[in-house]
Amino acid sequence: MRRMRSAAIVLLVLLAVVGWHTPLRAAAPADDLVKADLLAEPAAIAPGQTFWIGVRLRMKEHWHTYWRNPGDSGEATSITWQLPQGFTAGPIQWPTPNRIPVGPLANYGYDGETTLLTQITAPADLAPSADVPISANVTWLVCEKECIPGEASLSLTLPAVAAGQTPLEGNAGMRSLFEAARATIPQPSPWAARMDVAPDTLILRAAAKGLKPEAIRSAQFFPFSETLIRHAEPQTVAVTDAGLSLELPRSALTIGTPKDARGVLVVGEVIGASTARHAFELGDVAIATAAPIGSAGMILQAALFALLGGLILNLMPCVFPVLSIKVLSLINHAGQSARQLRLHGLVYTAGVLVTFLGLAGALLALRAGGAEIGWGFQLQSPIAVAVIAYVLFAMGLSLSGVFHFGYSLQAVGGNLAHRTGLSGSFFAGALAVVVATPCTAPFMGTALGFALTQPAAVSLIVFLALGLGLALPFLLLTLAPQLVRRLPRAGAWMETLKQALAFPIYATVAWLMWVLGQQVGPSGLFAALMGLVLVALAAWSFSIWQTSGIWGRRVAAAVAIASVATTAVALAGLQRDRVDASPTTQAAAAAGIEPFTQRRLDELRAENRPVFVNMTAAWCITCLVNERVALSTDAVKSAFAAGKIAYLKGDWTNRNPEITRILERHGRSGVPLYLLYAGADEPVVLPQILTAATVLQEIDRSLQRRADLTTSAKE
Amino acid sequence: MMIPRRTLLGVALLGGAAALSVGLVCTPTTANPGAQARIGGAAPGFTLTDTSGKQVSLADFKGKTVVLEWTNHDCPYVRKHYNGQAMQGLQKKWTDKGVVWLSVISSAPGEQGFVTPEQANKLTTDRGAHPTAVLFDTKGDIGRTYGATVTPHMYVIKGDGVLAYMGGIDDKATTRLDDLKTAKNFVDTALDEIAQGKPVSTTTSRPYGCTVKYQS
Numbered sequence: 001m002r003r004m005r006s007a008a009i010v011l012l013v014l015l016a017v018v019g020w021h022t023p024l025r026a027a028a029p030a031d032d033l034v035k036a037d038l039l040a041e042p043a044a045i046a047p048g049q050t051f052w053i054g055v056r057l058r059m060k061e062h063w064h065t066y067w068r069n070p071g072d073s074g075e076a077t078s079i080t081w082q083l084p085q086g087f088t089a090g091p092i093q094w095p096t097p098n099r100i101p102v103g104p105l106a107n108y109g110y111d112g113e114t115t116l117l118t119q120i121t122a123p124a125d126l127a128p129s130a131d132v133p134i135s136a137n138v139t140w141l142v143c144e145k146e147c148i149p150g151e152a153s154l155s156l157t158l159p160a161v162a163a164g165q166t167p168l169e170g171n172a173g174m175r176s177l178f179e180a181a182r183a184t185i186p187q188p189s190p191w192a193a194r195m196d197v198a199p200d201t202l203i204l205r206a207a208a209k210g211l212k213p214e215a216i217r218s219a220q221f222f223p224f225s226e227t228l229i230r231h232a233e234p235q236t237v238a239v240t241d242a243g244l245s246l247e248l249p250r251s252a253l254t255i256g257t258p259k260d261a262r263g264v265l266v267v268g269e270v271i272g273a274s275t276a277r278h279a280f281e282l283g284d285v286a287i288a289t290a291a292p293i294g295s296a297g298m299i300l301q302a303a304l305f306a307l308l309g310g311l312i313l314n315l316m317p318c319v320f321p322v323l324s325i326k327v328l329s330l331i332n333h334a335g336q337s338a339r340q341l342r343l344h345g346l347v348y349t350a351g352v353l354v355t356f357l358g359l360a361g362a363l364l365a366l367r368a369g370g371a372e373i374g375w376g377f378q379l380q381s382p383i384a385v386a387v388i389a390y391v392l393f394a395m396g397l398s399l400s401g402v403f404h405f406g407y408s409l410q411a412v413g414g415n416l417a418h419r420t421g422l423s424g425s426f427f428a429g430a431l432a433v434v435v436a437t438p439c440t441a442p443f444m445g446t447a448l449g450f451a452l453t454q455p456a457a458v459s460l461i462v463f464l465a466l467g468l469g470l471a472l473p474f475l476l477l478t479l480a481p482q483l484v485r486r487l488p489r490a491g492a493w494m495e496t497l498k499q500a501l502a503f504p505i506y507a508t509v510a511w512l513m514w515v516l517g518q519q520v521g522p523s524g525l526f527a528a529l530m531g532l533v534l535v536a537l538a539a540w541s542f543s544i545w546q547t548s549g550i551w552g553r554r555v556a557a558a559v560a561i562a563s564v565a566t567t568a569v570a571l572a573g574l575q576r577d578r579v580d581a582s583p584t585t586q587a588a589a590a591a592g593i594e595p596f597t598q599r600r601l602d603e604l605r606a607e608n609r610p611v612f613v614n615m616t617a618a619w620c621i622t623c624l625v626n627e628r629v630a631l632s633t634d635a636v637k638s639a640f641a642a643g644k645i646a647y648l649k650g651d652w653t654n655r656n657p658e659i660t661r662i663l664e665r666h667g668r669s670g671v672p673l674y675l676l677y678a679g680a681d682e683p684v685v686l687p688q689i690l691t692a693a694t695v696l697q698e699i700d701r702s703l704q705r706r707a708d709l710t711t712s713a714k715e
Numbered sequence: 716m717m718i719p720r721r722t723l724l725g726v727a728l729l730g731g732a733a734a735l736s737v738g739l740v741c742t743p744t745t746a747n748p749g750a751q752a753r754i755g756g757a758a759p760g761f762t763l764t765d766t767s768g769k770q771v772s773l774a775d776f777k778g779k780t781v782v783l784e785w786t787n788h789d790c791p792y793v794r795k796h797y798n799g800q801a802m803q804g805l806q807k808k809w810t811d812k813g814v815v816w817l818s819v820i821s822s823a824p825g826e827q828g829f830v831t832p833e834q835a836n837k838l839t840t841d842r843g844a845h846p847t848a849v850l851f852d853t854k855g856d857i858g859r860t861y862g863a864t865v866t867p868h869m870y871v872i873k874g875d876g877v878l879a880y881m882g883g884i885d886d887k888a889t890t891r892l893d894d895l896k897t898a899k900n901f902v903d904t905a906l907d908e909i910a911q912g913k914p915v916s917t918t919t920s921r922p923y924g925c926t927v928k929y930q931s
Contacts, residue, residue, distance in 0.1 A: 072864040073926040
């Protein structure tokens with residue numbers, strides 16, 4: 001029965017081939033230019049099944065048909081489906097195109113042969129035993145130098161079967177044809193992408209961190225939009241720590257900000273003596289305008305949001321105590337002259353604004369350098385997190401009364417009229433910003449998100465508005481002394497309140513330690529926690545120094561200095577203990593993948609277990625693609641599980657002599673390297689470019705050999 | 716790909732006699748080197764030879780709206796617009812209203828779309844076309860300056876010399892005659908808007924068609 005069906009399908013396919021035609025002016029020998037046929041991967045369709053159909057176009061030598069964006073001229077091939085009721089067809093899954101230069105222009109398309117794949121889904125209520133006719137009207141433009149339009153009506157019929165009734169694979173030839181066709185479709189991009197828009201150029205930035213410049217031989221961007229770039233002009237590639245960037249000459253045909261910056265990025269990576277060409281679909285490209293594009297209204301709105309966000313920041317657990325203390329100091333000195341009060345308010349505001357400007361400046365400078373960072377970047381460094389935690393902790397201890405700091409109640413009170421008092425206010429402003437950095441308030445995200453797409457001047461305005469919002473409550477109090485008089489009278493309650501305010505600060509410290517725990521390993525976290533103890537020791541010594549006699553002071557000062565110094569040493573150690581919390585590592589752990597060590601490999605081999613070794617690196621694109629298309633597919637994963645194959649993954653992102661030795665032993669100077677140990681003998685070295693089929697085949701072969709060995713050993 | 720001016724001049728002088736003898740007018744084209752066609756900017760000036768051997772300059776038409784139509788009579792996309800009588804209709808409609816319509820041929824000798832002045836005139840008569848003039852840009856300098864990539868590639872220049880539209884002729888990038896009925900013609904719209912003193916709503920579109928067969 002099956003054979004008959006297959007024969008029928010072959011016949012239908014043949015008929016489809018014969019049935020194609022090109023209505024055209026009689027003079028054109030269009031018939032030999034394109035041979036079109038319709039192919040189906042499965043031999044039969046089950047209800048609800050999604051399957052692949054291909055339109056194969058075979059062009060005469062030197063003639064080409066076009067990609068979805070044909071480039072400077074030409075026209076994309078189009079397919080119109082006629083399907084039975086309930087069937088749905090997806091879009092054409094375009095193969096990666098080639099760049100075809102035509103005189104001073106360039107086209108994107110296919111020479112020789114291409115198969116345009118489409119996924120079709122059958123309805124869930126498909127009646128078995130029905131015949132399913134599938135027809136496609138295909139129109140194309142085929143060009144060498146001159147162009148000739150053509151079209152064909154293609155059709156085939158597939159039998160319908162009940163779900164699970166028969167294996168649905170087509171014949172092996174068809175299967176490998178579709179396998180090959182699928183391999184030409186670009187992979188979804190593993191990297192976030194951004195397009196910086198300037199009047200004459202576009203800069204595409206893919207956040208492919210840690211790529212090695214010498215390993216990238218070429219890069220080419222194929223935009224989906226016909227009017228985005230000047231197709232014929234060269235694209236300049238640059239590889240930095242932040243990733244890969246391509247400078248694209250902008251087309252005059254798009255005026256203003258382009259709406260669609262999606263496309264396909266093709267990267268040529270050097271692997272040993274050859275080059276691997278990888279295509280990634282950038283389906284989501286953020287468009288960032290480098291030029292001042294925000295209207296005055298948008299800037300105003302962002303500034304307003306930032307102001308609101310700043311105001312709300314005052315209520316955050318980390319900032320609230322700082323503000324409260326400033327207010328308490330006002331109450332204590334309600335009798336001060338209005339001028340003095342105002343001065344303090346202004347100096348505090350200046351402290352806030354200057355610190356915000358510094359922070360914004362650092363952020364913008366880093367971004368200009370290509371770093372993909374936003375607000376909260378300061379928390380990406382474990383050292384910064386620890387420093388902020390220590391400052392907050394010291395502040396908390398001061399509130400709890402362990403020691404009296406420069407800006408504390410009495411000290412500020414005593415010197416309010418003096419310069420030290422003013423610098424205290426400035427310092428309080430700066431401190432408010434520093435302790436505010438771990439927090440984000442409502443409205444802030446929108447405002448800062450907008451600010452970072454804008455030119456520096458606009459960004460700074462938004463940051464200043466945020467700072468002003470933060471400073472505003474205190475500033476208003478000092479500008480309106482009558483408000484201060486409305487506050488409760490000074491008294492012992494203030495000391496109690498002050499002590500209570502220490503607790504939100506301790507809570508913030510605890511949260512920061514948790515953040516740190518995500519960034520560093522257990523020993524790093526221990527060092528950071530010991531740092532807290534040392535901060536407490538320094539604070540306590542400081543209080544002794546403030547109150548004791550000459551010898552006590554000397555000892556206390558020595559202890560304080562020593563503990564601060566030790567804390568600094570502990571901090572320096574944090575960076576070294578950074579854990580690589582990349583998603584791949586986490587996912588790997590979840591999927592039963594063990595990190596590679598020579599010892600573990602030796603153990604497994606001693607146990608006579610089959611082992612698969614994957615030597616990879618974060619900067620190796622080929623490795624990444626191989627994992628996506630082959631190693632992490634369900635078929636391969638289940639084959640590993642079924643064969644009880646241990647999976648060891650070696651990360652060569654950083655220097656690792658053990659991995660280097662394995663690479664050298666197999667004649668390689670770099671990754672990827674894939675080894676499959678079937679038993680105690682030498683491993684099979686898999687190719688550097690993998691497909692699921694290759695891996696499955698090798699697994700089968702190795703397990704077979706292993707079985708043979710076992711049998712012969714028994715005999 | 717811009718040919719240096721000096722080389723151009725030399726080629727023009729040397730080739731002048733030879734060109735005339737084969738009945739082909741080799742044009743000493745002038746274009747501002749480096750000038751680029753940009754919407755809202757001054758359209759690059761040019762002087763080209765028409766089918767009667769007369770020199771035609773953009774500057775001759777100050778105060779008038781000028782349409783540039785890059786053409787190649789054998790290109791299937793151009794054929795769609797002429798076979799469907801759409802291009803001729805548009806030419807007639809607007810030249811009657813005083814618009815200057817210049818059809819430009821940038822095909823190099825031996826390439827598709829290259830014609831002699833006589834053939835060009837015959838094509839105009841046979842197809843019932845109504846251009847103000849058909850111009851030869853055999854060296855392709857003007858085409859390249861304007862960034863003309865395809866036939867038909869369309870440009871609309873306002874009376875003050877400012878480029879108001881560039882791109883495709885309409886929004887149906889096909890060779891199907893039927894599509895003419897439903898297509899939105901950008902050139903017609905732009906000319907309407909200019910005639911009414913309104914700003915042009917669609918200033919660019921994707922140019923579609925056959926590659927201009929430039930001299931390589």
